[in-house]
Amino acid sequence: MKRIFTRISVLAVFCLLAINVAFAQNITVKGKVIDGGDKTPLPGVSILIKGTQNGTQTDVNGNYSISVPANATLVFNFVGYTAQEQAVNNQTTINVSLASSTQQLEQVVVVGYGTQRKIDVTGSVASVKGEDISKQASVNAVSALQGKVAGVNITNSGTPGSTPQITIRGTGTIYGNLGVLYVVDGVWYDDISFLNPADIADMSILKDASSQSIYGIRAANGVILVTTNKGKTGNPVINYNGSVGYKKVTNQIEMANATEYATIINELSASNAAPALFANPSSYGEGTNWYNQAFRNALQTNHQISINGGTEKTSYNFSLGYTDEDGIVKTQNWKRYTAKFSNDFQVLKSLKLGYSISGTAINSNDINGGIFRQLYAAGPVVPVYYADGTYGDANDFSLGGGNNFNPQVTLDFFNQKSKNYRINGNVFAELTFAKNFTFRTSAGGDFGQNEVRGYTPAYQATQGQRNDISKLTVNRDENRNWILENTLTYKNTFGDHSLTLLAGTTAQRRKNYFINSSALNVPYSSDGDLYLALGTASNREVLDGGSLSTYLSYFGRANYSFKNKYLLNATLRADAASQFFGGGDLWGYFPAIGAGWVISNEDFMKDQTVFNNLKLKGSWGKVGNAGVPVNPTTLTVTQSAGYVAIFNGVAYTGANVASLVPSFLNWERTTGTDIGIEAAFLKNRLNIEANYYNKKTEQAIFEIPILSSIGTASSKMIGNQADLQNRGFEFLATWRDQPNSDFSYSISGNIGINNNKVLSVVTGLNPIYGGGQGIANGALATRTVQGGAIGEFYGYSVAGIFQTPAEVAASAQTGAKPGDFRYVDQNGDGVIDGKDRVVLGNPNPKYSYGLNTTFNYKGWDLSFDIQGVAGVDVYNANIAYRFGNENFSKDFYDNRWHGAGTSNTYPSANVGSTTNAAPNSFYVEDGSYIRLRTVQLGYALPASLMSKWTMKKVRVFLDAQNAINLFGYKGFTPEIGYDAGTGPISRGIDASVYPLSAIYRLGLQVQF
Template identity: 85%
Template sequence: MKRIFTRLSVLAAFCLLMINVAIAQNITVKGKVLDGGDKTSLPGVTILIKGTQNGTQTDANGNYSISAPANATLVFNFVGYTAQEQAVANRTTINVSLVSSSQQLEQVVVVGYGTQRKIDVTGSVATVKGEDISKQASVNPVSALQGKVAGVSITNNGAPGSSPQITIRGTGTVYGNTGVLYVVDGVWYDDISFLNPADIENLSILKDASSQSIYGIRAANGVVLVTTKRGKIGEPSIAYNGSIGYKAVTNQVEMANATEYATIINELSASNGANPLFTNPSSFGTGTNWYNQAFRNALQTNHQISVNGGTEKTTYNFSLGYTNEDGIVKTQNYKRYTAKLSNDFQVLKPLKIGYTVSGTAINTNDINDGIFRQLYTAGPVVPVYYADGTYGDANDFSLGGGNNFNPQVTLDYFNQKSKNYRMNGNVYAELTFAKNFTFKTSAGGDFGQNEVRAYTPIYAATQGQRTTQSTLEIKRSETRNWILENTLTYKNTFGNHNITALLGTTAQRRKSYFINSKAFDVPYSSDGDLYLALGTAATRTVVDGGTLSTSASYFGRVNYSYKDKYLLNATIRRDGASQFFGGGDLWGNFPAVGAGWVISNEDFMKDQKVVNYLKLKGSWGKVGNAGVPINPTTLTVFQGGDLVAFFNGVGYTGANINSLVPSFLNWERTTGTDLGIEARFLDNRLSIETGIYNKKTEQAIFEIPVLSSIGTATGSLIGNQADFQNRGFEFLATFTDKTKSGFGYSISGNIGINNNKVISVVTGLNPIYAGGAGIANGALATRTIQGGAIGEFFGYDVAGIFQNTAEVAASAQKTAKPGDFRYTDQNGDGIIDGKDRIVLGNPNPKFSYGLNTSFNYKNFDMSLDIQGVAGVDVFNANVAYRFGNENFSKDFYDNRWHGAGTSTTYPSAAVGSTANAAPNSFYVEDGSYIRLRNIQLGYALPSMLMSKWKMQRIRVFVDAQNAVNLFGYKGFTPEIGGSPTNAGIDASVYPLSATYRLGLQVTF
């Protein structure tokens, strides 16, 4: 990969050296910008040198000064006014009058396989500008969407470089791939962690089935279109964007200190009929704070430099990026190197060709997946080190079971490094002919390799943390994906009619390969050179495998408008996917239709002054989900040493089927219906978009449990088992204005409401129970059943705490002890059993909202974003998941039952016992939160100073992300993801952190 980056850098440098751009002599141009109507001055007008990002703004009196080439063209832009171009032509004074307009209506929106005017869009498409994404202190661009788009839920994982979980208009599937489709410059991806946010021009989220249907088989969970930056005609422009800062844990959970821990452990011992473990709890003092021992303020630095420019014949854009981010846990680190190069060539007047190629290298120092569990439960009476320098040992304090470890040992001896190399991009040719026709062909690819090396040496740190045999494990995976697409577009306007027709084909292949290997007795090497061949040959193991899937597609779309009043959009896509070959519905058809009525363009609306723009729109469509395992209808078998078959009295290695499979499998289809309104008021300063939707997943594919007595290995059956529904409402309002004094501002608020429901199931189908990860005693905490939501929390309702033996004797829980949970006997049969379980909560958020603002005055600018969710529950599995003498949170210690009358809500220290640890209402908490997602303050140096320094722009900024978080949940963060039937369960999630940065942006 190093060679690839070296060659890429050389290629970029060569391209730049070969570009001959005639740089004209700069002159200073001054002038004043006025309102074309009342002739008042306009402060804050943006003036750019055409083809570049170099420019300035008018001051409070509408005056400006800019250094520009004598033959350049200046572009004047101001909110609510028509953009105006003025050729410099050696003039030193240029005064301009801008005419008010409704330019926002002419905004171009990126949709599938093309663009549309905002006025022509009949579906639900949200657009976020690249500049808004790059303002966030997020390595992954998807994280920056949080709170910006109504109906889109983002769940972040705090780990460096992790990909957030995105859900568009609710959960609509439970099996296979539940992620959205990302389309970057025409190439399909499952994630965009390889993208540098600074390379993004804009991002469109297709939310409804009408806009998604052009992507057929992969659109069921939503589509995100990403357009990266390309070259622009003009002089070479070099830009640097860098920041340095740190991340700090927020809302850290306070644990019981050593004295409190010893006290509550003695209570636990007493409840089990044992003698106190600690004779003098107060002698331990505060003890070890394991979170403080492992956490740190993590350094984060990010740098990106780009070169942009070109002529009428060729344009170019080249960028290099570097990110170095420490984790909040010591020893964790993430480094990413990115490079991107794009060129567009106007070979002939009708022919344009171009390419984009990007490379990414990611290196990480990983941490043990169980470290947060250890930090939560480790006994504070155990020191990190003894006076002689050896590790503190939990066994020296008779702490066995699940508390037999020292987290510092885990940090010191866990040695795992990951490397990820990826190269992707596309090449295209576009031919315009017969005036109205454009043919485009493109080929794209995504090629990657990931390697994980984990080494465990021989060591003896404590009685429970030691190994007598070293281990080296290497996992390597590769992806080799390509996509070929051809489209033919017809565009024409005749009279009052405007029509755009599209025909296209797609061919794809997705191939993955993995190899997992392991060797024992590999000697330690201080320089890190560790190889499998150094281990014992007899114990080496290698397992490999892979998948291959292909698809072919045909699609078409027609957009029609009459007098910009009546709009029609019709789409059809036909997909064939190899996943269903030999036992499924190989081909699927995905139609869609949308219509719109621009009421404000009707004659009866022309004389009114209240509404500037009003559009009513509606759509219907179908999309599919091909994210299922390869050949799901193929019956497979496996052989094992525990299986024996006898033939003629001789035993042979036997075989058994892996799982039951259906003889036929239909596509999982999602049907969506939308109805929306777009409106603008107050001279287009206030815009409103609102709508309702009904999204129904039909013949959903998932696994259902079957009796193990039939002899299957997995005890499940895959099939089309149920229908799901998501219904919701979305609202977005934005107000943008500038005062005469030069103060400009934009305030935008959005809210999304969604209700998730299982509306039907196969007759006789048992409920799907899941959510066992991190739950004590292997209990299952979620249930999916007809009439409820996907993955609802399910268990016992806690009515109180038993205070004495008399209460126990008079209850339905004869085996309980004082201090145990008192469960509600729901059916009144005098017995507490599984029939008394009820729905306890819903992990699917009902409300999501955001408030996004920006302000600017003279050279100062500020943005402030607030984001939150409500109507959601989370399951705190940390409290009861214990097997010995684990620690307790300070909250539990302060509120626990430790004698009659001490608590009626919190149980005793025996919370981990079988009866108390069963999923119940005590562990289900409100997951609502509101946070200050981002605040940034910037200052751009005066333009006159920039002219003197021969530079275009210098801006410094400071910002903070997640600095303020308000929630009632007793864990680190209520922002908890997970698969659909396991969502919202906190079994030691990565803690939430705040990021504080100082940044610099320079353009010259």
């Protein structure tokens, strides 16, 4: 309660500061707003004081009156017309004529190395405003994109501060770099976890190869361009955004209670001809609910304050941010501190200089990665503590095996802290000369250090949970990356022709250094000062390593428009990457071309009244993926003791080839085709966009098995092994309207359809198996094979449950027992073996969709977003991952087979046996879901009240994220990504994932 009171008090203090700001002198401005074409009055035009949400609207005759600071700027905005700004400059009368606008197509979007009018874009580019990102409860800006962009699939984790997994138009690689490229103010990054979402002005998602190709080697999985907030001309503007709330586990799995657990464990013992463990199951009652013991309602608070302003010669923006997020598991916490500062200087009329720099510090108290497995499996008959204060011990109940633990012990004795420090930014100079030329040079860097310190003391909590020798581990990782870019742009309009030419060059270096160390017998320190030097010298270990990659690139682009009707875009980039030096094509070439036809600008469309805008577009391009290990074609040798020769009684260790490497490794190249249509109707109130795409990855890199008899330390070899395809359709429709001066709203819906397919594999029809992580007996549950999707679930099809010994004897599974799965004999040979396995499901979502709405009525605003996926399967590995007397879910207990006729779908308690635990259709479940992603209600104090103070805006809001989740999956969440170590061939396997949380917040926004 003290922490909650403290965090709410911070919000209250800012409220009080806002209300006590001194009175400022305002003037009253009146005027009339008319249509620039037919000169008729425009009712309901929005008039805002720039930089605020305070303003008014015109009446039925187009008249308005507003009290504003004498030096303010008014922004006039109306659906279907071009927004217009007017500086007050002590004027008391300002009349405005608004020009009709093709609003959506005339807006400017950020593209690679510049901006374009949307009407000129021939590729597929989606833009999301910073205000739509910062209002989300997510601490990572990428998470806020979920459900907002067609064709973009995001998988979140409940782990505090975690980076979401994102795929754009399907998975196009297996082994290479799986992540998208983030370009923040011109600097390239692998993730943007260091960014405070409130610092973002705009995010552009480049989805097709034509728009991506300007980034060549890193664009195969998509590109996201991030523009951060910059200074604006005018008096200083101070913004504060803060919120406090809590996270709560959603859809918590109900486990069997102690009585039910004792009952089903006795059944398990009987099935294995062992005596019952519990004489009287009902005597244990409810027992321990381990989820309730470990979980909590976790606090989350976020504060960000910024100041920006400037003159005609200089502008500035400065911000500070603080986020404190508890995990739903007790003891877990994540904190982030951010600072960002940017300056632009107009040194001369033709010369502009600027820089942007940001710093981030992240500290976290971590939890044991196996805690969720323990919470799922721990026996409820075991108490957390005995009456004497000692820990409840599973051995006291003869549980043994895989259930020999007390999760509270794991929480209490796990001590790991992570620290991450990062500084990044860029500096640039921009010179305009000869009227049409602009030269820009920039240098950027990303320097970070991450340290993880873990300490396990010597302790004895239970018979099975003890540690006799203390251990300290210190792992440190450092990154030193820089990028230099130079571009020359020519832009000119002559007659009906518009031409923009861009040429540039890029040089990059990415350097990583790591050191992993440990020491034994490090004494416990109550103040937390633990050092490797305190341990036993003979037991200290240190491993250090690193990597260095360099890149050189040349690129060019031409944009041409004739009469704003016919559009042409052509790009070519050449990249060289050090990974391929001496063992592959050092240079990769990535061309692209796009064309567009603005049909609505044709003469024959002038008299029609259906379309405000109508545009056809198409594009083709190639992009690359250089995300492979350094020196992948270099053969390495080890001297492990695998081969030993003895001469004169002395053992000599032989040298072994560490792994086979390809003699030649080529780039992964992705070729994409995109065809689209954009249209606007009903005075631009309704806008639609539809795209068809066909994306093919050629020479995809991944590992294939090799014979162990070859004698290498590794049983796999990487190479250009396959061709992959993602083909699909995207649709976006948006309706915006302003029925009257008090009310406006927008409703936007999108859907993406994607089909993933392996076109060819160098091994022919021999499949690549994977997905053994967290599955009983290490069985491989996925298959990647020609003609199928990446990482399809693969195993036995269940036809029912054996009810009697007679049924078993008459089947192809004579070694089974009543209560076991009955598998389908697919080939009819009377034997159940690996030849009877079939495709069980697809972990790659076919459909993803979102609905995003906003409603504004006077000072009130309401928004809600709905998001979901469909046509996807997940593998529930938790059920059969058993090594002893683990607990069962309540669902399994209620539906289990426990005698002839009791169930023909769920097996007996012996589900963990080798026969029943084999990958099969019972464990594959529908992963579709739909959720209320975000709902927010806000209220801004009226402009009449704000005008009495120097304050420009005060808004309070309440919101909820993930408050309603609808799905049929029997786990915490069907939103399951892939294991970072194995990639997409392990996608969708639930081996105790971090549960999803709902977040509820109270927030405040103040602007001075």
